[in-house]
Every structure is written in structure tokens, then in C-alpha cells.
Amino acid sequence: MDRLGADAPRPTACAWMGRGKHCVTYRLRRGELANFVGVVERDDWTTESWAQRGTRAEALADFAGWHPTIQRLLSEADELYRWALFDRAPLATWVEGRVALMGDAAHPMLPFLAQGAAMAVEDAWTLASCLSQDQPVHQALKAYEKQRFARTAGVQAGSRANAKTFHKRTRLGQLVTYGPMYLAGKIAPHALYARQDALYAHDVTALH
Numbered sequence: 001m002d003r004l005g006a007d008a009p010r011p012t013a014c015a016w017m018g019r020g021k022h023c024v025t026y027r028l029r030r031g032e033l034a035n036f037v038g039v040v041e042r043d044d045w046t047t048e049s050w051a052q053r054g055t056r057a058e059a060l061a062d063f064a065g066w067h068p069t070i071q072r073l074l075s076e077a078d079e080l081y082r083w084a085l086f087d088r089a090p091l092a093t094w095v096e097g098r099v100a101l102m103g104d105a106a107h108p109m110l111p112f113l114a115q116g117a118a119m120a121v122e123d124a125w126t127l128a129s130c131l132s133q134d135q136p137v138h139q140a141l142k143a144y145e146k147q148r149f150a151r152t153a154g155v156q157a158g159s160r161a162n163a164k165t166f167h168k169r170t171r172l173g174q175l176v177t178y179g180p181m182y183l184a185g186k187i188a189p190h191a192l193y194a195r196q197d198a199l200y201a202h203d204v205t206a207l208h
């Protein structure tokens with residue numbers, strides 16, 4: 001953040017949207033670090049890795065002509081990684097015998113609602129709670145799956161839908177989508193926030 005000066009990203013998480021691509025900026029570690037996540041649609045790349053390095057030139061080319069904050073973040077970034085994002089449909093089941101899947105293994109999702117890790121934490125609490133009740137393990141695992149399946153499938157679907165919202169390719173599409181969002185943000189911001197309640201007001205600990 002020290003190096004970014006007037007080009008530092010806002011303190012709130014900020015989604016920047018464009019044709020077939022978007023990016024998200026936010027601050028980390030009490031505001032000491034700025035993070036940038038850029039998402040570009042392409043179908044010619046299938047490497048599954050969380051440790052593959054990207055190049056600055058490639059990142060700058062992907063976001064050429066974007067806001068100075070974006071250009072500066074990419075120019076100053078210490079490390080650049082690149083991930084391929086893969087979307088998968090919900091699985092038929094997460095449980096077999098005494099084995100259960102949780103987190104991304106159970107419900108991988110595009111990161112466009114920023115909820116993958118949040119879902120994994122919710123899974124963990126629910127799983128622990130089900131296993132601590134007096135019932136056979138397989139039954140406890142099935143109870144866990146039952147309590148979590150609809151919620152995570154809904155978030156998977158919402159994340160997928162956001163890919164379309166974020167990547168509008170035509171001026172008309174952008175106007176029709178972002179115009180009402182902008183107005184709602186000005187006129188009735190609380191109505192806009194209330195739409196997020198399905199995500200953020202969900203309390204797994206209250207269900208037991």
C-alpha cells in the first residue's frame with residue numbers, strides 16, 4: 001500500500017467490470033497490503049495449479065487501458081500467480097460409508113461470490129456438530145450432507161450467475177445491468193445490502 005500512493009485501491013472490496021473480464025481489489029493485513037484478483041475468460045488453458053507464476057507483461061496486457069489503480073497495482077505487484085478456474089456442477093452425493101467430502105472437494109465454485117472458504121468453514125462447523133451427536137457415523141455424515149447441500153448448491157449457482165453479471169460485453173448490456181445497480185446504491189443502499197442477507201445472515205450455529 002505504501003508504494004501505491006494516490007492509486008491505492010479503496011478500503012472496501014471493489015469489483016471492476018469489463019468485457020469478458022473483471023477484477024477485484026481489496027486491502028489485507030490491517031491495510032498494509034493491497035490484493036488484486038483479475039479474471040479473464042478464455043478456453044485455451046487447462047492447467048490445474050495454485051502455484052503457477054504469471055508474468056507482469058501478461059497481466060498488464062490483460063488489463064491494458066483499465067483504471068490507473070489497476071495498472072499501478074500490476075506494475076508494483078511483488079508476486080503474480082495465475083489460476084485456471086473450473087466450474088463444476090453439484091455432485092450427486094458427498095458421503096460414502098464413513099467418508100465425507102467437505103469444502104471445495106464437495107462443492108467447488110467459481111470465486112465470484114467470494115464464498116468458497118466461507119462455505120468450507122460452515123461445512124466444518126456443521127460436520128463437527130453432527131458428529132458430536134449420539135448417532136452412528138454414517139447417519140451423522142448423511143445429516144451433515146442434508147444440512148449443507150442446498151445451501152452450497154445455491155451459492156455455486158449464484159457464483160456462476162455472477163460471471164455473467166460481471167462480464168457484460170455490450171454497452172447496452174452494461175447499461176441495463178449496472179445502471180439499476182448504481183441507482184439502487186444511491187437511492188436505497190439498504191435494499192441492495194439486504195440482497196446479501198441470504199449469504200451473510202446465514203448462521204449455521206443457529207440451526208442446531
Ligand SMILES: Cc1cc2nc3c(=O)[nH]c(=O)nc-3n(C[C@H](O)[C@H](O)[C@H](O)COP(=O)(O)OP(=O)(O)OC[C@H]3O[C@@H](n4cnc5c(N)ncnc54)[C@H](O)[C@@H]3O)c2cc1C
Pocket residue numbers: 037083102103104105111114115116117118119120
Ligand atoms: C482467485 C480466488 C479467489 C478466492 N477468493 C475467496 C474469497 O474472497 N472468499 C472465500 O471465502 N473464498 C475464496 N476463494 C475460494 C477459497 O480459496 C476456497 O474455496 C478454499 O480454499 C477451499 O478450501 P478447502 O480446504 O476446501 O480446499 P483447499 O484450500 O484447496 O485445500 C485442500 C488442500 O489439500 C491439499 N491436498 C490435495 N491433495 C492432497 C493429497 N493427496 N494429500 C494431502 N494433501 C492434499 C492441497 O494441497 C490443499 O492444501 C477464492 C478462490 C480463488 C481461486
